[in-house]
Amino acid sequence: xxxxxxxxxxxxxxxxxxxxxxxxxxxxxxxxxxxxxxxxxxxxxxxxxxxxxxxxxxxxxxxxxxxxxxxxxxxxxxxxxxxxxxxxxxxxxxxxxxxxxxxxxxxxxxxxxxxxxxxxxxxxxxxxxxxxxxxxxxxxxxxxxxxxxxxxxxxxxxxxxxxxxxxxxxxxxxxxxxxxxxxxxxxxxxxxxxxxxxxxxxxxxxxxxxxxxxxxxxxxxxxxxxxxxxxxxxxxxxxxxxxxxxxxxxxxxxxxxxxxxxxxxxxxxxxxxxxxxxxxxxxxxxxxxxxxxxxxxxxxxxxxxxxxxxxxxxxxxxxxxxxxxxxxxxxxxxxxxxxxxxxxxxxxxxxxxxxxxxxxxxxxxxxxxxxxxxxxxxxxxxxxxxxxxxxxxxxxxxxxxxxxxxxxxxxxxxxxxxxxxxxxxxxxxxxxxxxxxxxxxxxxxxxxxxxxxxxxxxxxxxxxxxxxxxxxxxxxxxxxxxxxxxxxxxxxxxxxxxxxxxxxxxxxxxxxxxxxxxxxxxxxxxxxxxxxxxxxxxxxxxxxxxx
Amino acid sequence: xxxxxxxxxxxxxxxxxxxxxxxxxxxxxxxxxxxxxxxxxxxxxxxxxxxxxxxxxxxxxxxxxxxxxxxxxxxxxxxxxxxxxxxxxxxxxxxxxxxxxxxxx
Numbered sequence: 001x002x003x004x005x006x007x008x009x010x011x012x013x014x015x016x017x018x019x020x021x022x023x024x025x026x027x028x029x030x031x032x033x034x035x036x037x038x039x040x041x042x043x044x045x046x047x048x049x050x051x052x053x054x055x056x057x058x059x060x061x062x063x064x065x066x067x068x069x070x071x072x073x074x075x076x077x078x079x080x081x082x083x084x085x086x087x088x089x090x091x092x093x094x095x096x097x098x099x100x101x102x103x104x105x106x107x108x109x110x111x112x113x114x115x116x117x118x119x120x121x122x123x124x125x126x127x128x129x130x131x132x133x134x135x136x137x138x139x140x141x142x143x144x145x146x147x148x149x150x151x152x153x154x155x156x157x158x159x160x161x162x163x164x165x166x167x168x169x170x171x172x173x174x175x176x177x178x179x180x181x182x183x184x185x186x187x188x189x190x191x192x193x194x195x196x197x198x199x200x201x202x203x204x205x206x207x208x209x210x211x212x213x214x215x216x217x218x219x220x221x222x223x224x225x226x227x228x229x230x231x232x233x234x235x236x237x238x239x240x241x242x243x244x245x246x247x248x249x250x251x252x253x254x255x256x257x258x259x260x261x262x263x264x265x266x267x268x269x270x271x272x273x274x275x276x277x278x279x280x281x282x283x284x285x286x287x288x289x290x291x292x293x294x295x296x297x298x299x300x301x302x303x304x305x306x307x308x309x310x311x312x313x314x315x316x317x318x319x320x321x322x323x324x325x326x327x328x329x330x331x332x333x334x335x336x337x338x339x340x341x342x343x344x345x346x347x348x349x350x351x352x353x354x355x356x357x358x359x360x361x362x363x364x365x366x367x368x369x370x371x372x373x374x375x376x377x378x379x380x381x382x383x384x385x386x387x388x389x390x391x392x393x394x395x396x397x398x399x400x401x402x403x404x405x406x407x408x409x410x411x412x413x414x415x416x417x418x419x420x421x422x423x424x425x426x427x428x429x430x431x432x433x434x435x436x437x438x439x440x441x442x443x444x445x446x447x448x449x450x451x452x453x454x455x456x457x458x459x460x461x462x463x464x465x466x467x468x469x470x471x472x473x474x475x476x477x478x479x480x481x482x483x484x485x486x487x488x489x490x491x492x493x494x495x496x497x498x499x500x501x502x503x504x505x506x507x508x509x510x511x512x513x514x515x516x517x518x519x520x521x522x523x524x525x526x527x528x529x530x531x532x533x534x535x536x537x538x539x540x541x542x543x544x545x546x547x
Numbered sequence: 548x549x550x551x552x553x554x555x556x557x558x559x560x561x562x563x564x565x566x567x568x569x570x571x572x573x574x575x576x577x578x579x580x581x582x583x584x585x586x587x588x589x590x591x592x593x594x595x596x597x598x599x600x601x602x603x604x605x606x607x608x609x610x611x612x613x614x615x616x617x618x619x620x621x622x623x624x625x626x627x628x629x630x631x632x633x634x635x636x637x638x639x640x641x642x643x644x645x646x647x648x649x650x651x652x
Contacts, residue, residue: 224635225635225638226632226634226635226638229638415632415634416632416633416634417632417633417634421599421602421632457634458634458637458638459634482633482634483605483608483609483633488608513645514638514641514642514645515642515645515646517638517642518642
């Protein structure tokens with residue numbers, strides 16, 4: 001007779017081993033280590049909640065402190081490697097295998113551990129891919145998650161940083177895995193239920209509140225005039241022309257400049273109500289002036305941002321908030337929204353090649369992808385139309401005998417030189433060498449050239465949708481690559497021809513007065529200006545306060 | 548430090564001779580540009596003092612393009628550079644010229 005209930009019986013055995021250290025669902029802080037040793041078995045697939053913002057830092061520390069003689073060969077499946085403990089687990093021999101999405105802050109150490117054979121990487125994913133695999137072939141046996149508060153029944157309140165918690169818990173709880181949550185406090189009644197208590201097995205109060213990284217805060221004081229010029233070109237040359245109303249911005253000063261030009265430059269062009277009304281975006285402080293001036297109708301977020309809580313709470317018509325007043329974010333749903341419901345993604349990168357492929361991978365660092373590939377890719381499954389999507393599709397298909405369809409606008413926005421005169425345009429991506437040295441199946445490309453619609457630099461905009469041959473595409477990219485070796489090697493006649501056809505457009509071709517490209521055009525010049533614009537509701541983290 | 552001088556012929560003098568224009572501040576933007584109308588026998592002379600050594604070829608390309616865009620004569624331009632990118636150099640030069648001529652070529 002086949003046994004169809006092995007997982008449930010295994011689960012029961014784990015819970016019985018944990019019974020001596022738990023009181024109902026509540027486990028004392030001092031017993032966290034004993035709890036993990038009781039429920040985790042060697043070889044388990046474990047999800048440790050590490051997002052790019054909030055971190056299950058106490059459970060990470062506890063897991064890294066376990067005896068590798070008892071707990072070993074774990075297969076970690078987690079979105080982000082952010083904390084040193086995420087890699088200590090491998091260095092100490094507790095885990096051996098890893099599937100993940102992003103490792104920005106730990107990229108160099110990860111590359112070393114992979115090189116030394118201490119970590120076997122299954123694959124580097126986008127967030128949606130990894131979440132998808134939680135429900136297919138990478139379902140966690142044990143998940144260690146984090147929330148703001150819990151009650152004795154295990155109901156979790158995440159507050160505004162809901163992030164990855166719902167998707168992790170759903171995949172684990174409904175496949176008879178074990179869910180353990182670290183919480184800042186255990187209270188009688190949670191303000192709202194973000195995760196129902198019967199999906200959660202244990203709650204542990206952490207000795208200090210969990211860590212959150214203010215990842216999306218950019219100080220306007222650091223925005224350069226070149227970034228202002230590029231933002232003017234984005235607004236006049238792309239947002240206005242395609243009537244872009246639903247969009248996502250990548251992180252960075254380039255996109256912060258666009259956000260800060262909406263109430264000034266875009267308003268002066270008469271674009272209020274015509275562009276940038278609906279966003280899939282974390283609550284960027286740089287968006288405050290645009291919200292206050294009435295540009296923005298709605299914002300759904302992947303996660304929250306430190307210091308924005310009171311402001312968000314006071315603008316419920318714009319943000320998604322619960323009955324308790326605070327925001328509810330959701331990384332999986334916002335990623336899906338960004339992929340299917342947005343007409344435009346704009347973001348930066350470190351390297352772009354002659355076909356428009358872009359990568360943030362550099363030698364000696366395995367950084368991963370996060371969400372950019374899902375935002376920065378044409379959604380082949382999209383079927384609903386919008387003016388921006390239709391126009392991009394028309395441009396890409398004009399003169400070709402193909403059935404009409406739309407296309408997403410995917411903009412790569414870079415200065416031709418990064419700091420230390422590193423060219424952003426290269427003949428060959430470092431990703432190729434990294435793939436060879438780390439034994440990857442493919443070079444880690446963040447956004448494929450075939451998905452890129454425009455490349456925007458201080459020299460102008462290259463519209464790749466209008467290119468008809470590989471050679472045109474290459475010259476269009478060289479034609480905005482400035483004084484980098486790639487740019488200097490352009491065929492000048494062909495580039496001028498592309499400019500005549502409107503494939504390449506310079507600031508002057510767009511009627512942009514470069515004298516206006518100064519920091520005076522920014523709606524806020526400092527973090528303090530953002531606080532003022534929010535009516536005092538934005539409360540920036542200490543490190544961004546210089547007054 | 549490296550000192551470079553570039554001279555261009557075949558431009559047109561500015562319509563009027565406005566006062567010298569100073570744009571850019573070293574502390575905020577790592578580049579100073581001073582534009583002075585002066586009799587150079589029909590030449591445009593650009594003197595560069597730069598903290599970054601070994602980028603002569605890029606300066607040449609940046610300034611060739613600048614001269615192509617504006618075709619000016621009897622103008623001396625002094626550039627004091629503390630590591631600005633070519634993008635910043637081009638933008639500041641264009642801004643300085645546009646400020647001087649009121650946007651009229």
